[in-house]
Amino acid sequence: MTMTHKERVLKTIKGEPVDKMPAFTGFGAVLVEGLEKYGLRFAHVHLDADEMAKAAAATSELAGLEAIVVPFDMGVEAEALGATLNTYPHSEDLLYPTLRDKFVHTADDINLPADIANAGRVPLVTEAIKKLKEQYGEEYAVASWVLGPFTLAGQVMDLNELLKMSFKEPEKANAILDKLSDMIIGVGKAYIAAGADYLSLREMGATSDVLSPRAYKKQIKGFSQRIVEELKATGVPIVYHICGDTNMIIEDMAELGADAVSVDQKNDLKASREKLGDEVVLLGNINPWDVFTQGSKEDVQREVRASVEAGADAVWPGCDIWPTTSTANIKTWVETSHELTPRRNGA
Amino acid sequence: MGSDERKQELFGKMKEGVIEYDEDQVVEAANALVDEGFDAYEGIMDGLAAGMEVVGELFDSQEYFVPEVLMCADALYAGLDILRPRVDMTGREAVKGEVVIGVVEGDVHDIGKNLVKMMFEVAGFTVHDLGADVPIDEFVEKQINTNSDIVALSAMMTTTMMGMKKAIVKLKEKNPDVMIMLGGAPVTGEIADMFGADGYSENASNAVSEAIKMVAALRKM
Numbered sequence: 403m404t405m406t407h408k409e410r411v412l413k414t415i416k417g418e419p420v421d422k423m424p425a426f427t428g429f430g431a432v433l434v435e436g437l438e439k440y441g442l443r444f445a446h447v448h449l450d451a452d453e454m455a456k457a458a459a460a461t462s463e464l465a466g467l468e469a470i471v472v473p474f475d476m477g478v479e480a481e482a483l484g485a486t487l488n489t490y491p492h493s494e495d496l497l498y499p500t501l502r503d504k505f506v507h508t509a510d511d512i513n514l515p516a517d518i519a520n521a522g523r524v525p526l527v528t529e530a531i532k533k534l535k536e537q538y539g540e541e542y543a544v545a546s547w548v549l550g551p552f553t554l555a556g557q558v559m560d561l562n563e564l565l566k567m568s569f570k571e572p573e574k575a576n577a578i579l580d581k582l583s584d585m586i587i588g589v590g591k592a593y594i595a596a597g598a599d600y601l602s603l604r605e606m607g608a609t610s611d612v613l614s615p616r617a618y619k620k621q622i623k624g625f626s627q628r629i630v631e632e633l634k635a636t637g638v639p640i641v642y643h644i645c646g647d648t649n650m651i652i653e654d655m656a657e658l659g660a661d662a663v664s665v666d667q668k669n670d671l672k673a674s675r676e677k678l679g680d681e682v683v684l685l686g687n688i689n690p691w692d693v694f695t696q697g698s699k700e701d702v703q704r705e706v707r708a709s710v711e712a713g714a715d716a717v718w719p720g721c722d723i724w725p726t727t728s729t730a731n732i733k734t735w736v737e738t739s740h741e742l743t744p745r746r747n748g749a
Numbered sequence: 750m751g752s753d754e755r756k757q758e759l760f761g762k763m764k765e766g767v768i769e770y771d772e773d774q775v776v777e778a779a780n781a782l783v784d785e786g787f788d789a790y791e792g793i794m795d796g797l798a799a800g801m802e803v804v805g806e807l808f809d810s811q812e813y814f815v816p817e818v819l820m821c822a823d824a825l826y827a828g829l830d831i832l833r834p835r836v837d838m839t840g841r842e843a844v845k846g847e848v849v850i851g852v853v854e855g856d857v858h859d860i861g862k863n864l865v866k867m868m869f870e871v872a873g874f875t876v877h878d879l880g881a882d883v884p885i886d887e888f889v890e891k892q893i894n895t896n897s898d899i900v901a902l903s904a905m906m907t908t909t910m911m912g913m914k915k916a917i918v919k920l921k922e923k924n925p926d927v928m929i930m931l932g933g934a935p936v937t938g939e940i941a942d943m944f945g946a947d948g949y950s951e952n953a954s955n956a957v958s959e960a961i962k963m964v965a966a967l968r969k970m
Contacts, residue, residue, distance in 0.1 A: 490855060495911050497855035561860055562819055569816040614814040
């Protein structure tokens with residue numbers, strides 16, 4: 403029996419057999435062609451629930467991507483804690499919003515909102531999720547994502563200060579990470595309550611390009627584990643992602659108890675699969691800029707096949723899809739995935 | 750103890766202090782170097798920069814990661830603050846020059862930029878640091894106002910590469926002789942060529958490692 407996109411996506415994350423290998427992501431996939439379809443400006447789609455929902459859904463409508471993901475920028479949690487978002491409204495270029503104030507120096511600088519679900523743009527994102535669920539929820543998976551606490555700390559703190567503190571004064575850094583974990587759990591639960599079908603926890607900054615595997619195990623892993631456990635307790639599948647080459651910590655990532663692990667293009671995926679064995683659901687690891695944005699149809703086909711051959715359960719881009727990517731390349735990703743035999747074949 | 754032997758001892762202490770991110774040891778050795786009348790420039794190059802070269806090797810071999818490198822950089826700066834005002838330029842080649850450095854608009858990551866800046870400072874450049882999230886026109890204005898020889902642009906994210914392209918076009922338009930360096934995660938050699946830049950470093954780790962290697966290269970000049 404043919405599955406819906408949503409069934410295919412959720413079963414894949416949970417490691418259950420599917421009729422076809424789905425093409426989806428847990429990160430932003432807004433496209434310029436999608437913005438044009440609805441007459442939207444990139445700098446504004448972060449600020450309006452209806453625009454956000456349309457911009458996200460357009461990629462599925464135009465190219466058949468099987469999950470619809472909001473939000474697109476990394477600023478939601480930090481803004482809800484008091485940072486100022488800059489969306490670069492006057493720029494002619496596509497720029498993702500960034501945060502202006504690095505206002506956290508100790509845990510005391512963090513005031514958790516009493517009602518996280520209604521802080522900053524959290525209610526805007528939940529409204530977008532609700533709209534998407536209503537309009538597309540039967541057919542497509544609707545998903546969202548939150549930052550990991552270390553990555554969020556990098557948004558509200560000077561990164562030099564954070565990195566040195568994590569080394570020289572780990573207890574002080576831990577107090578910050580602990581509070582931020584509470585914030586992330588609150589935001590994640592709000593997205594889940596709004597109807598998100600799965601959630602990605604993106605601890606992008608805790609990459610082994612920056613932090614030693616020892617620092618990851620000592621300082622980052624425990625917080626990630628607490629967040630995964632609390633969010634998973636809601637019954638919604640969780641995907642855990644870290645950027646960069648993560649093969650030195652891939653077993654730790656798998657141990658957190660998330661339903662699936664996502665890795666980016668710097669990872670040797672075959673080595674990740676060998677280290678993890680057959681059971682762990684592994685998503686990855688296309689270079690979204692080189693392959694999807696810059697690549698030809700043949701490049702996309704080749705790279706999708708290569709990721710699956712290396713051991714991916716489904717092909718994910720290593721990061722957000724850059725908006726100038728063509729819908730044609732996204733379609734090729736979807737078509738090529740559908741032609742391949744799923745690792746857990748239920749056809 | 751002979752004078753040369755003592756000098757080497759102090760260089761060694763500074764070098765080790767940078768590697769072990771021991772600011773106190775670096776400061777103590779740098780002060781002794783100055784008090785005992787040794788050459789400050791040699792101290793910067795054969796003590797501090799030599800230490801950073803080893804840090805670069807430790808980073809490449811994944812013994813050190815970014816936090817360690819940042820602390821080593823702090824130790825280096827502690828020594829540089831003491832030695833740099835004491836550098837006697839008489840009889841040396843002219844001061845290297847001036848450089849405008851910053852992270853392009855849309856990007857707030859400045860660690861790579863700060864390490865490249867350190868490299869320039871070690872080498873004796875005057876550095877005009879514009880910070881992070883800098884609109885393109887500010888680079889152009891600053892270059893014109895200071896007549897700097899080099900403009901170093903940094904971006905960690907793919908999202909800000911297009912800003913770099915525009916900056917290069919504008920900078921070259923106003924001053925075809927200016928040397929442009931790109932650094933940051935998404936900038937590949939091919940893209941640097943495409944954009945008309947003169948130098949680049951390949952990714953986040955490379956930005957760190959390249960900056961340190963540049964210190965090493967400058968030591969040999």
